[in-house]
Amino acid sequence: KQWYHRRVRGTHSGTFHCDEALACFMLRQLPTYKDALLVRSRDPAVLSDCDIVVDVGGVYDPATHRYDHHQRGFAETMSSVSGGKMAFDTKLSSAGLVYHHFGRQVLAEMASDISEDNREIIYRRLYEYFFEEVDAVDNGINQTEEKPKYHVTTTLAGRVRSLNPNWNDEKQDFDGQFAKAMNLVGQELTDRINGMARVWLP
8 A cells, every 4th residue: 555645844833924934835836845734843853754844943954955044153145055146145034045945946836927038037036126125034134224214014024923923812823823924925925926927027
């Protein structure tokens, strides 16, 4: 009898952020992971059984599909991981790591009617005008060294943050709210891709 192995995506439990929600959404677009279970945990034993892990575990190792950026000494940027082909020096979050390794495949699934050359143009532009912001915000990198004149609270990262359960909620459904966060960032990414492919590019 042959046993069917259902793949498992892993990320951390508890309070969530934009980067891992976006990373998990991107993986769900790929044939390899579209039916994969999503496990949210910080237990190393649980995570070790996952086929791919993002934003937790303290390891960045593409060979074993581990994509964390919190470990001491991690300083990868899109420039460093691309061998200088993409000149962006913002430290990567889990979203940027997954985008680097799987972004072209994601675009092939989400914009399959666009030529490969045009998808490559979108790949580079999408990092510059979407993913770099997510990476910077998650890593606490300010947009400017000057003191802001007002607070910006309605960014994508801010909207994801607001989906976390309140500390005084009677029932704190982190997993349910994380699913909403994935849908939120997924719609944003879809809109950006469609805008670039069908409005900006032509």
